[in-house]
Amino acid sequence: MKNILAELRKKHGFSQDRLALELGVSRQTIISIEKGKYNPSLPLAMQMAKKFNTTVEEIFILEED
Amino acid sequence: MKNILAELRKKHGFSQDRLALELGVSRQTIISIEKGKYNPSLPLAMQMAKKFNTTVEEIFILEED
DNA sequence: GTGTAATGTAAAGCGAACTTTACGTCAAGG
DNA sequence: CCTTGACGTAAAGTTCGCTTTACATTACAC
Numbered sequence A, B: 001m002k003n004i005l006a007e008l009r010k011k012h013g014f015s016q017d018r019l020a021l022e023l024g025v026s027r028q029t030i031i032s033i034e035k036g037k038y039n040p041s042l043p044l045a046m047q048m049a050k051k052f053n054t055t056v057e058e059i060f061i062l063e064e065d
Numbered sequence C: 001g002t003g004t005a006a007t008g009t010a011a012a013g014c015g016a017a018c019t020t021t022a023c024g025t026c027a028a029g030g
Numbered sequence D: 001c002c003t004t005g006a007c008g009t010a011a012a013g014t015t016c017g018c019t020t021t022a023c024a025t026t027a028c029a030c
Helices: A005-011 A016-023 A027-034 A042-051 B005-011 B016-023 B027-034 B042-051
Strands: none
Touching: A005 A027, A016 A027, A016 A042, A042 B042, B005 B027, B016 B027, B016 B042
16 A cells, blocks of 8 residues: 555645644654554545545555555 | 445345355355345455456445444 | 655554363254 | 245454564663
8 A cells, every 4th residue: 555645744744743633643653654564544545535525536546565 | 333245245135154155164154144244255245346347335334343 | 854644564562363271051853 | 835036143263463572672851
């Protein structure tokens, strides 16, 4: 899974810290997801899509196994 | 989080067993998600959307806290 | 040069997602 | 009847998502 979260976040003028706050998660969580260390949970992914007025599929790219 | 997975699955003529097989997860996982016991991981949710030619947002409904 | 904002790493701990195994129910068909 | 398919529950174990804390780096302001 790749994602364009960092790009989207910057485009909307958020710091990692502020985004974390608004999504109700820790800054570590944002960093780890942006860096591809792990995938967000489904509800978190959906909150992100909602916040940036887009869809889960546009932020996260499903790759083949 | 609510979801219409069971409905979609039946509409496409899959048993829980067969869907699990095609998604590469256990039948327990399908049952638990349909019953709302827990949320799927993001990649699993996206595979489901892909399989049913729809989007994550149409299968899973984000609720407020 | 000292502060402070933004980004990053690391590690320990907790609960959630998922697996495997095993057993129970109920309906339909032979 | 008895089997077989589809659905369900339960419990124990592993891995992953997320938290908290603490510390390092870079860059820009004053």
